[in-house]
Amino acid sequence: MISAPGLALALLWSGLATAQSPLATQLEEAPEQPTALAGTAPAPVPEVTPEAGLGAPAPEAAVQLEEREPPSTTGLPRAPNLPLDEPVETEPPPTAPNPAPVVLQELVLLGREVPPKTSTRLAWAPTQSFEGIYVDTPVLVVNGVEPGPTLCLTAAMHGDELNGIETVRRVLYNLDAGKLKGAVIGVPIVNLQGFHAGSRYLTDRRDLNRYFPGDPEGSSASRLAYSFFHEVIAHCDALVDLHTGSFYRTNLPQLRGDLRNPRVVQLTKGFGSTVVVHSEGTAGTLRRAAVEVGIPAVTLEAGGPSVLDEDAVSHSVKAIRTLLNHLGMTIRFSLWGDPEPVYYNSVWERAPVGGIVFSRVSLGQTVKRGDVLGTVTNPITNVRTRIISNHNGRIIGMALNQVVQPGFATHHIGITPPKGQISPPEDVVATDPGSARQLADVTTDAPAGSGEEAAESEQPDASAVEENHTPAVENSADEVGDEDLEED
Ligand SMILES: [Zn+2]
Numbered sequence: 001m002i003s004a005p006g007l008a009l010a011l012l013w014s015g016l017a018t019a020q021s022p023l024a025t026q027l028e029e030a031p032e033q034p035t036a037l038a039g040t041a042p043a044p045v046p047e048v049t050p051e052a053g054l055g056a057p058a059p060e061a062a063v064q065l066e067e068r069e070p071p072s073t074t075g076l077p078r079a080p081n082l083p084l085d086e087p088v089e090t091e092p093p094p095t096a097p098n099p100a101p102v103v104l105q106e107l108v109l110l111g112r113e114v115p116p117k118t119s120t121r122l123a124w125a126p127t128q129s130f131e132g133i134y135v136d137t138p139v140l141v142v143n144g145v146e147p148g149p150t151l152c153l154t155a156a157m158h159g160d161e162l163n164g165i166e167t168v169r170r171v172l173y174n175l176d177a178g179k180l181k182g183a184v185i186g187v188p189i190v191n192l193q194g195f196h197a198g199s200r201y202l203t204d205r206r207d208l209n210r211y212f213p214g215d216p217e218g219s220s221a222s223r224l225a226y227s228f229f230h231e232v233i234a235h236c237d238a239l240v241d242l243h244t245g246s247f248y249r250t251n252l253p254q255l256r257g258d259l260r261n262p263r264v265v266q267l268t269k270g271f272g273s274t275v276v277v278h279s280e281g282t283a284g285t286l287r288r289a290a291v292e293v294g295i296p297a298v299t300l301e302a303g304g305p306s307v308l309d310e311d312a313v314s315h316s317v318k319a320i321r322t323l324l325n326h327l328g329m330t331i332r333f334s335l336w337g338d339p340e341p342v343y344y345n346s347v348w349e350r351a352p353v354g355g356i357v358f359s360r361v362s363l364g365q366t367v368k369r370g371d372v373l374g375t376v377t378n379p380i381t382n383v384r385t386r387i388i389s390n391h392n393g394r395i396i397g398m399a400l401n402q403v404v405q406p407g408f409a410t411h412h413i414g415i416t417p418p419k420g421q422i423s424p425p426e427d428v429v430a431t432d433p434g435s436a437r438q439l440a441d442v443t444t445d446a447p448a449g450s451g452e453e454a455a456e457s458e459q460p461d462a463s464a465v466e467e468n469h470t471p472a473v474e475n476s477a478d479e480v481g482d483e484d485l486e487e488d
Contacts, residue, residue, distance in 0.1 A: 155168045255268050257298040
């Protein structure tokens with residue numbers, strides 16, 4: 001059996017082998033804890049708390065031990081040294097081991113054991129033969145000291161979506177493994193091929209996020225998806241896949257999830273004041289594939305491609321830290337403003353003609369039917385055409401000013417649900433009575449009190465949302481199946 005210090009040292013080497021990092025620095029502290037636990041197991045140690053065991057007093061005691069005693073010949077653990085120049089205080093009965101019983105949670109991932117209280121960096125390489133053409137993908141892992149869920153964060157599934165990369169970096173490199181319950185696995189750049197090329201796609205122009213859960217005998221994209229899904233995603237208890245708008249569009253920070261799934265709804269509740277948009281998820285997306293095997297998953301969309309948007313990144317980081325707190329993995333509170341709404345319906349308005357788009361609205365703005373969202377100007381004929389909103393709602397995504405073809409989707413509107421028409425979310429998740437109560441306050445437009453009634457009735461109507469869909473849902477991005485509107 002490999003000793004804990006030896007294992008940690010091996011991991012340290014592996015971390016240093018790829019590159020220096022703050023994670024590697026933290027890793028050096030890791031061996032101390034298993035050592036303290038092993039050395040103090042047979043007898044109580046005076047004045048040693050879990051924290052103190054790693055702190056300043058320990059080296060002094062160790063030095064005295066070496067000076068006064070000859071080398072061990074039995075191989076048995078030495079009894080701890082007692083400070084004889086101080087009054088010996090009576091210890092409380094050792095009803096519990098000292099230090100306090102820490103349930104160690106070993107994490108095995110990508111062929112490595114990640115000990116508790118360890119931050120490290122692993123590498124995912126497809127199991128299929130991609131030698132020479134596929135670079136190992138870094139996988140950041142922070143394994144906490146106590147049991148808890150494993151939360152996975154994936155970014156740059158589309159290689160030109162940069163905000164998620166920075167979000168994963170900020171979250172993972174600021175996690176304290178010594179205070180974390182459970183584990184966080186972060187993959188900053190899933191699609192390294194596309195990232196290096198500044199492209200959304202793999203090098204063969206395939207969209208990796210249409211091939212999950214993958215096929216070991218399929219196309220290159222399908223094999224990559226299969227490997228990633230089975231070697232990394234399979235370890236996740238929950239998944240947040242980070243994306244941005246696509247094709248020169250930008251998104252208000254928003255969660256996308258299948259709100260018919262109670263565990264997904266529950267997950268969306270953990271992100272603070274973040275807009276939630278119902279979306280079943282296109283077939284082949286990582287999010288949908290994960291949900292289909294029982295891993296609650298959402299997409300967190302923020303900003304647009306090819307640029308780093310500080311506001312989008314800041315919101316995403318704060319939202320994920322709030323989620324960690326919500327899942328009981330960290331103790332860190334964030335202050336949020338008013339809760340953001342849940343949009344069960346959304347619709348894209350399109351450029352009626354081709355030309356140069358200039359928007360007259362901004363992300364997050366509330367619009368009414370008949371409002372002018374922007375204009376499309378033909379640079380040759382100098383004819384200007386207005387883009388009119390056909391809906392009451394809020395701008396949750398929009399095209400950046402650019403040249404477009406006729407029919408280009410320019411403004412994504414979250415539809416304001418008519419009062420009393422949209423079912424409270426507990427109806428959506430009704431198949432799970434245990435979670436209905438917790439989900440009662442998802443919506444902001446449900447009449448007060450209706451949530452509690454529905455939660456207590458335990459006779460949820462799973463089809464309510466379908467029945468209450470407004471006609472607008474027929475035009476939503478998911479229904480249309482418009483490839484370029486499926487950001488995730
Ligand atoms: Zn994307």
